[in-house]
């Protein structure tokens with residue numbers, strides 16, 4: 746299968762981690778968000794919403810939206826599960842994941858930040874205040890709930906870690922103080938010692954533009 750990705754796309758980063766954790770053979774096809782390649786007709790032919798990631802299966806079928814992709818991988822590649830069988834436990838992990846996927850990430854997405862700056866004339870400082878605000882709100886709720894022993898839900902990696910680590914990467918990239926989030930920071934550091942997370946990091950992608 747093939748994943749359309751961008752090294753700094755945190756939604757694509759989630760899927761890269763899951764593919765690695767599950768040991769699924771795949772290739773990565775970069776789409777440059779900064780150059781606006783995701784808005785061009787070529788990528789829109791693949792994903793009409795023009796967002797990353799998209800997963801293309803070996804039969805050519807395509808899945809967009811990282812949550813749908815992760816659900817597909819969990820169903821069709823269950824050998825290394827990222828959700829427990831117990832439905833209450835699975836719902837708990839999904840609810841933590843959704844704090845990131847539904848209540849933080851969409852508000853801090855590139856197109857939202859661009860709209861703030863280009864249409865509403867928000868300056869750089871206020872844009873950063875906005876960016877931090879939604880992460881702080883979500884992380885505050887997560888910090889009280891996550892088990893951090895040593896992963897989000899205990900002693901094995903789950904989907905909650907898959908969602909959390911890219912969000913922490915973004916928080917650190919934009920200089921958010923993690924002082925109030927020691928559990929989250931500890932989970933981030935532990936996950937990054939694992940090969941599957943390390944290989945998925947933005948700086949380890951072929952399209953990484955960081956000098």
Ligand SMILES: N[C@@H](CCC(=O)N[C@@H](CS)C(=O)NCC(=O)O)C(=O)O
Nearest residue numbers: 754755756796797810811812855856
């Ligand atoms: N809910 C979508 C969000 C996808 C998304 O917003 N991807 C970002 C990169 S992380 C993107 O393509 N942004 C382009 C833009 O905002 O213009 C998902 O989970 O896949």
